[in-house]
Amino acid sequence: MELVWLCGFAFLAGLVDSLVGGGGLIQLPALFVLLPKDVATQVATVFGTNKLSSLCGTTIAVVQYARRVPIRWATILPATIAAFIFSFLGARAVTGFKTDAFKPVILVLLMAVALYTYWNKNLGGEHRPKFSANRELLWGVLTGMVIGFYDGFFGPGTGSFLIFIFIGWFGLDFLNASASAKVVNFATNLSAVLYFAATDHILYAYALPMGACNVLGSLVGTRLAILKGNRFIRWFFLFVVGAMIMRFGWEVLSGGVGK
Secondary structure (H helix, E strand, O other), rough: HHHHHHHHHHHHHHHHHHHOOOOHHHHHHHHHHHOOOHHOOOHHHHHHHHHHHHHHHHHHHHHHHHHHHOOOOOHHHHHHHHHHHHHHHHHHHHHHHOHHHHHHHHHHHHHHHHHHHHHOOOOOOOOOOOOOHHHHOOOHHHHHHHHHHHHHHHHOHHHHHHHHHHHHHHOOHHHHHHHHHHHHHHHHHHHHHHHHOOOOOOOOOOOOOOHHHHEEEEEEEEHHHHHOHHHHHHHHHHHHHHHHHHHHHHHHOOOOOOO
């Protein structure tokens, strides 16, 4: 029965993640709550199972966006390669640190992102890239390095931070930013999955059915994004960031533990 519930949460996570990121906000807590207790205490295994399921949905989102949205591949591909490498390095580095110390910092950043997005009504409404090709390439690689390492090291909110960077710094609109973020996020997920698979930390009996449901959710989410456009994605983005703020706020105040 827990697999049925997990598949339902995976569908919802795929839908949300394909739109604005933040699918882990739904799927990861569900795994911790619904998996058998002897498995749920194995944090690396829970994360590995979550990542494989997420990778399935992210892959489909990339394919769907690439068919319908003009992605700036000359910038995004180098950023994706950098993100892949640095996500692996972040996953390796996390074993020596206590990541709970970073939660107050992430909470402040999320609050800043939400306020900035809310007060700037035109943010992400128009597609006006700011940089020349060479500068965009440089900033793309730097973004891939930083966000890739963050996703491997800590993780929550990666997709939403990517979207905000592509909008606020690169000048993309919400639809193009969501498409670009999914490509980079695909690389960070793939890197993490390879690491967890190599260390035998994936429960395939759960991850594969959840991955199929994540794919279905991702298909629905990308179609909504393309049909509804920037205004819909903007408000959905604010909703998801607000949910992440509440989650991190609760964890910081209560001393809740996570990755």
